[in-house]
Amino acid sequence: MKKIALIYWPKGGNVESVADKIIKCLPGTEIIKVSLDHIDSKSLTESDFWIVGGSTVGAHIWQDADDSNKWMSFFKLLDQFEMSKKTVAFFGLGDQILYPYHFVNGLGILQEEFENRNAKIVGQWPVTGYEFKDSDGMKDGRFYGLALDQDQQEEQTDKRIDGWLEIIKKEIGK
Numbered sequence: 001m002k003k004i005a006l007i008y009w010p011k012g013g014n015v016e017s018v019a020d021k022i023i024k025c026l027p028g029t030e031i032i033k034v035s036l037d038h039i040d041s042k043s044l045t046e047s048d049f050w051i052v053g054g055s056t057v058g059a060h061i062w063q064d065a066d067d068s069n070k071w072m073s074f075f076k077l078l079d080q081f082e083m084s085k086k087t088v089a090f091f092g093l094g095d096q097i098l099y100p101y102h103f104v105n106g107l108g109i110l111q112e113e114f115e116n117r118n119a120k121i122v123g124q125w126p127v128t129g130y131e132f133k134d135s136d137g138m139k140d141g142r143f144y145g146l147a148l149d150q151d152q153q154e155e156q157t158d159k160r161i162d163g164w165l166e167i168i169k170k171e172i173g174k
């Protein structure tokens, strides 16, 4: 069984509560929870499988060249790892009713950053069952990772996590 790192940001909101749910659904797994303000490089080196999750809260959160931007610092840090040896799965939080044309756009940024570094990306998820109009977080009818909407479809979250874990468990070796 592979060691897993669950890397997430921000803390204290929907992303973190979903991160905790995912960890709960993987009992007996060696999994370390890593928030972007406390990156533990040793644990990240030792884990072969990363689950990476965030929310879409405006493009600036992901893309500003500002040094205080946690995601930008994290993406730069990726260059220290041999990413072609890592397997990665994403989850993304969004609100499909308030942001129907930008639903979980952040998944697209994660995809781009990890794809550019040749990581193996798994855990794509079908777009059926959501009501959005457009998203940078999808391609060919599938999101780049698990899309979750705690604002509009919270009741679907547990079922979606279970279904998604079934897909990625094969990769974890469970």
Ligand SMILES: Cc1cc2nc3c(=O)[nH]c(=O)nc-3n(C[C@H](O)[C@H](O)[C@H](O)COP(=O)(O)O)c2cc1C
Pocket: 009, 010, 012, 013, 014, 015, 016, 055, 056, 057, 058, 093, 094, 095, 096, 099, 102, 103, 104, 105, 150, 151
């Ligand atoms: C200022 C702001 C901007 C947002 N923009 C988007 C967006 O562009 N696309 C989207 O799908 N959700 C958007 N959301 C919804 C959040 O992604 C969603 O509420 C998420 O669950 C927040 O998780 P967090 O509290 O852990 O950050 C936005 C929320 C806020 C507050």
